[in-house]
Amino acid sequence: DAGITQSPRHKVTETGTPVTLRCHQTENHRYMYWYRQDPGHGLRLIHYSYGVKDTDKGEVSDGYSVSRSKTEDFLLTLESATSSQTSVYFCAISEGATEAFFGQGTRLTVV
């Protein structure tokens, strides 16, 4: 399995609170991604990174921000969590247009 660790694996938080999810990789891959998976919508890209401090928006980026200060870490922050952000969040890595590998996911519930 690709060395990708997501933390926490489960989290329950209240509406309006900030939340940060962490993705850590040991593969030294240049590219990292955050996706969310929802019933009826499948997997959708939130943000991605193509290098340290280099990030860009995906399909559903509103309400989310990201940071990448080291090659191995990619953080996803919900500035003020809403119920619509209840979802399963997946981190993925790749070396550009090659095979992508996914983490085990973080189940986030906003109450």
Next chain:
Amino acid sequence: KQEVTQIPAALSVPEGENLVLNCSFTDSAIYNLQWFRQDPGKGLTSLLLIQSSQREQTSGRLNASLDKSSGRSTLYIAASQPGDSATYLCAVLMTTDSWGKLQFGAGTQVVVTP
């Protein structure tokens, strides 16, 4: 806008039967197509990556074919086993996108009965 479709949404087969899973896409300008497996409550496991220049890719009991001109890929799983029960997802990478920005189908949920 690329649309990726997987039909059927669910499939049940008896053990030993061959599985045929379909993936179609509307824009043939793809760079590659990847098949994943997802077990309940788990992450995605990469099964096969097939480049746009390839017609097929094989790994063990798995074989994926790609017909870019018709916008179709098929994943064959030979001699299915109960352990093959999972959701199978296909995803495409467009030539207009770099850096692995995958576009996913909704998946086919497979149940293999003993």
